[in-house]
Amino acid sequence: MSEKQDVTFTVNGDKRTIRVEPRRSLADALREDCGLTGTHLGCEHGVCGACTVLVDDQPVRSCLMFAVQADGARVRTVEGLAAGGKLHPLQQAFWDHHGLQCGFCTPGFLMLAAGILERDPNIAEPELREALSANLCRCTGYQNILKSVLAAAFEMRR
Amino acid sequence: MKPVSFRYFAPRSVDEAIDLLAEHGEEGKILAGGQSLVPAMNFRLARPASLIDINRIDALDYVREDGGQLRIGALARHARFETPVARGVLAAFLPRVARHIGHLPIRCRGTFCGSIAHADPASEWCLVATTLNAELAIMSRRGRRNVRPNEYFAGALTTTLQPDELLAEIRLGLLDDSWRTGFAEFSRRAGDYALAMAAAVLRLEDGRIVDARLGVGGAADRPSRIAAAEALLTGSDGGPDIVREAGNIAAEAIEPLEDIHASTVYRRDLVRAMVRRALNQALTR
Ligand SMILES: Cc1cc2nc3c(=O)[nH]c(=O)nc-3n(C[C@H](O)[C@H](O)[C@H](O)COP(=O)(O)OP(=O)(O)OC[C@H]3O[C@@H](n4cnc5c(N)ncnc54)[C@H](O)[C@@H]3O)c2cc1C
Ligand code: FES
Ligand code: FES
Numbered sequence: 001m002s003e004k005q006d007v008t009f010t011v012n013g014d015k016r017t018i019r020v021e022p023r024r025s026l027a028d029a030l031r032e033d034c035g036l037t038g039t040h041l042g043c044e045h046g047v048c049g050a051c052t053v054l055v056d057d058q059p060v061r062s063c064l065m066f067a068v069q070a071d072g073a074r075v076r077t078v079e080g081l082a083a084g085g086k087l088h089p090l091q092q093a094f095w096d097h098h099g100l101q102c103g104f105c106t107p108g109f110l111m112l113a114a115g116i117l118e119r120d121p122n123i124a125e126p127e128l129r130e131a132l133s134a135n136l137c138r139c140t141g142y143q144n145i146l147k148s149v150l151a152a153a154f155e156m157r158r
Numbered sequence: 159m160k161p162v163s164f165r166y167f168a169p170r171s172v173d174e175a176i177d178l179l180a181e182h183g184e185e186g187k188i189l190a191g192g193q194s195l196v197p198a199m200n201f202r203l204a205r206p207a208s209l210i211d212i213n214r215i216d217a218l219d220y221v222r223e224d225g226g227q228l229r230i231g232a233l234a235r236h237a238r239f240e241t242p243v244a245r246g247v248l249a250a251f252l253p254r255v256a257r258h259i260g261h262l263p264i265r266c267r268g269t270f271c272g273s274i275a276h277a278d279p280a281s282e283w284c285l286v287a288t289t290l291n292a293e294l295a296i297m298s299r300r301g302r303r304n305v306r307p308n309e310y311f312a313g314a315l316t317t318t319l320q321p322d323e324l325l326a327e328i329r330l331g332l333l334d335d336s337w338r339t340g341f342a343e344f345s346r347r348a349g350d351y352a353l354a355m356a357a358a359v360l361r362l363e364d365g366r367i368v369d370a371r372l373g374v375g376g377a378a379d380r381p382s383r384i385a386a387a388e389a390l391l392t393g394s395d396g397g398p399d400i401v402r403e404a405g406n407i408a409a410e411a412i413e414p415l416e417d418i419h420a421s422t423v424y425r426r427d428l429v430r431a432m433v434r435r436a437l438n439q440a441l442t443r
Contacts, residue, residue: 002163022166022209025200044159045197046264058237058266064196065267068166069213112263133348134261 007071011036012080020067027051029067030077038078038107042136049135052108052115053077059115059134078107081114090114090152099148101139108135113149121157125150161199165208172297175212176324180299182208183322189213191235191268193260194276212324223332227293230328236265236273236283247333255282255341255357261349271325277317279415280351280376282343284311287328288381289357289373295327311380314415337361340439342432343376346419352376353420354428356408356436360391367391372404374433377414377425384408387433396441404437405430 008017011034018033025044030036030053042048044063051062054076081088090110093099100106109132116123116131123131129146137145167182169175179186186208189195198204212218212232219233221243228244239256242249259265259273259282273283274294287294288307296303299322310317319325333339343355354377361369370391375381387404394400414425 002165005166021163023161023163025160028160044200046193049261049263052263059263060267061193061263063200064192066166066192066196068168069192069211116262130257130348131262134263 009070009073011075022068024067026065026067027062050108052111089155093148093152097148098144105137162205168211168214178210179322190272193264193268227329230270232271236268247337251339258343275325279314285375285381290330293329296323297326298323314379338440340436342435344428354432356432358436358440360440377429378412384411401437405434408433
């Protein structure tokens with residue numbers, strides 16, 4: 001086992017310092033060391049997107065980043081979406097439009113969608129469809145996820 | 159799965175990185191975007207004893223025009239190429255290619271130089287580097303050297319890069335307005351690795367092709383230029399018969415991979431189609 005290292009970063013606005021081995025993935029650090037189990041792990045090799053979080057506003061696979069690489073970074077996870085007891089427009093839209101069934105992929109889709117809409121609030125449907133193809137869902141068949149994100153984008157532009 | 163333990167280094171300068179490579183290169187690896195290395199480590203296919211993370215070396219994070227070339231630093235990530243990074247013809251060409259690389263979260267981390275270092279047969283940037291005959295700038299404690307793709311790619315995931323070497327920069331020659339480009343790729347699902355792809359870069363004068371570069375990737379163990387098709391195209395008007403024949407030549411010229419995704423026969427058919435599409439794109443815009 002190699003030396004543990006201190007990692008200091010902000011997670012959903014809170015400053016945290018954790019002590020981890022370099023091989024600790026950011027996903028595991030969020031789940032095990034920060035107690036934020038909303039970030040899910042499906043494949044652990046970059047294919048499914050269940051682990052998607054925002055690092056310095058960029059959507060990334062947290063299974064493919066080591067926690068030590070996030071030292072000094074600003075990380076946002078699904079736990080940071082709702083504010084003041086009110087669901088984020090994306091969460092509300094997933095509820096309203098049946099954008100989830102079992103919910104396993106949902107945190108990843110929500111953070112992916114948040115990242116996409118921050119880059120381009122006016123993204124057109126074909127481009128959004130392409131961008132959402134980054135993540136896998138075994139339940140919904142994707143149509144309702146697309147519908148949800150389009151509805152949230154509309155809501156967020158108002 | 160989880161990777162085996164490793165020692166982690168995060169140098170701040172190129173010099174420091176090169177010293178670390180000289181010391182640990184044999185059992186160590188550079189960590190760039192991590193989008194190919196970390197999956198391999200999680201599967202324990204790769205078990206480097208040390209990782210030299212170059213993500214904190216700001217001096218490697220650039221894309222700039224200089225002396226008729228586009229210089230791409232080792233930390234330039236794929237997503238940077240989704241919008242035009244250069245003037246002229248490359249401005250339109252690179253974004254068209256970049257969008258085929260994986261998905262947005264992959265593109266936000268993965269790097270151009272990391273793709274060239276990794277040398278996946280289906281890498282879009284490896285095809286671009288080959289077609290445009292890029293200059294690869296390599297550094298180590300032993301010195302600097304520049305190589306061209308034909309003396310660099312040695313097979314699937316295999317290059318002539320040595321364990322103590324850093325691929326510091328890729329240089330692409332800028333193309334003026336007399337050039338036209340085309341790119342076509344076939345994959346089973348959006349974002350998947352290509353089963354076949356083609357890049358066409360043509361210079362036209364008075365409706366005639368005076369210079370032709372045609373590259374094929376994804377179908378064989380490494381990207382390649384199709385010299386016989388380039389010869390056919392050069393001097394021609396690029397009419398339908400020429401385009402069709404160029405596709406046939408390319409399909410016969412390659413040594414296709416055969417795997418669970420596609421047979422050799424199917425890959426030859428895909429190459430034929432991709433070459434025609436790339437050429438038609440270049441000739442009709
Ligand atoms: C789901 C998924 C889909 C993908 N789809 C595609 C696709 O369609 N097309 C495609 O081309 N790629 C695809 N990729 C791979 C991606 O493009 C990687 O970013 C790329 O292959 C490697 O770049 P990297 O910066 O991530 O390198 P890393 O993963 O960090 O490193 C890869 C290898 O290169 C070495 N290395 C990296 N940089 C340097 C350097 N500067 N000098 C010397 N050695 C270096 C490392 O030591 C390692 O051996 C996909 C990846 C995933 C996870
Ligand atoms: S768990 Fe990270 S992409 Fe599947
Ligand atoms: S809702 Fe079950 S995997 Fe997407």
